[in-house]
Amino acid sequence: MTQAEFRILFEKYRSEEISEEEFRALWETLADETQVEDWRKAIDDMLNDGAVPDLSDPAKGRAILEKILKRPAKHVTMRPWKTWAAAAALILMLGIGFLWRQASVAPNDPVLVKETSDIPPGGNGAILTLANGSTVVLDSLGNGLIAAQQGSQAILQNGQLEYEPSGGETAGLSYNTMRTPNGRQFRLKLPDGTLVWLNAASSIRYPVAFTGKERRVEVQGEAYFEVxxxxxxxxxxxxxxxxxxxxxxxxxxxxxxDDEPTLNTTLLQGRVRITAAGKNVELKPGQQAQVSRDQQIKTANDANLDKAVAWKNGTFNFEGSNLREIMRQLERWYDIKVVYEKDIPPTEYFGEISKRNNLQGVLRILEKSEVRFRLENNNTLVVTR
Incomplete structure (x- = not known):
C-alpha cells in the first residue's frame, strides 16, 4: 500500500466512513513489518513512543488507531506581533498532520469550506518519460525494474527511482524526463549517485548515464539537490x-x-556559480541568488534556509510570505485553481503548517487573519476578502 493510499484509508477511518474490507487493508498495512517505515511516515510519527505495536489481530490494530486518534495535537505556538506597514497575520502550526480536526476551534469560528468539499494533501508520485517516448506512471508501481536502456537500468525502490549500470551498450546519450504533476512530489537518484527531490508541478531531464566532461541536467519548477x-x-x-x-x-x-517573480537558488553546503545573461555570481552557504525576469542577479546574504527546503521536509513555511505566494504553493500541492474576487491587502504571514493537512486544515488557519475562502466545483478556491 502506498502512502497516498494509506492516507485515504486513514481519513476514511477518522470520518467513520471506512468499510470492513478497507479497515482490514489498513490494519494489514500496520501489521506488515516490511511496510513499517511507510506507515510511520504517513502518520508523521504520531505514536507517543514510536514503537512498533504487536498487531496479531484486527482488534489490536483498531486499538492502535484509537491511540493515534486520541493523542492530543501539539500546541499552537504564537510569536510576538511585529509592526509592518501592512497589517500582519501571525500563524505557527507545527506537526498537526492527520490530527487537524482534533485541534480546538471556537464555536463561533466560521467554517467556510464544507467537510464534504475537503481536498486531501498531495503525495508521492511522478510520470517518467523514457528515451523512446513511452511513459510510466510511478505512483502505481511496486519495487522493481522499470526500464533498461543504453547501459543503464532504472529501478524503483521504496518511493525512489534509481539508476544503475547494466553493462550493456552505452553509445550516445539517452535522456529520461521525470515530471511531477500538481499534488505530487518524488525523489530521484541519478546515475552518478546525486539525489534529487522534485517538488510538485516540476520536471527534470537527465541522461541515463553521465559521460564526457560534465554532468548536465535541466530543471523546471522546484528541486533540491545533494550532488x-x-x-x-x-x-x-x-x-x-x-x-x-x-x-x-x-x-x-x-x-x-514560471509563476514566481524570481528564480531563486539557495545554497546550504558547498559552493555554486550562478550564470545568467553572461553574468556570474558565486554563492557561499547561507546565501541565495535571485534572478529577475530581466536576468539581473541579486544576492541575499541571510537566506532563510528552513523556508527554502520546507517543502522537502513536509511543511509549508510561510515566513514573510504574502497571501498570493501562499496560494501559489497551495495550488501546486492540492491541485486547485485559486481566483480572487477582489484586491488582496498586503498582509504578511509567519510560521509553518504541515503539508499532511487537508486543504481545509490550512484554510482554517489562514482564516485567523480574517481572509475568507469559498470552494467551487471541487477544485476552484475563491478568495473572497
Missing part, C-alpha cells in the same frame, strides 16, 4: 533555460517556477 562530488566532471543545472548553476559537490535548492 555527488566529482571535480573532474562538474555538475550543471540548467534552470528553466534562464539560469545555469555549476557545482562540484554541494546541497542546494532551485525554485524556477
Amino acid at each position: 555527488t562530488e566529482n571535480a573532474q566532471m562538474p555538475f550543471i543545472v540548467d534552470a528553466d533555460h534562464r539560469t545555469e548553476i555549476t557545482v562540484l559537490g554541494t546541497q542546494f535548492n532551485v525554485n524556477a517556477y
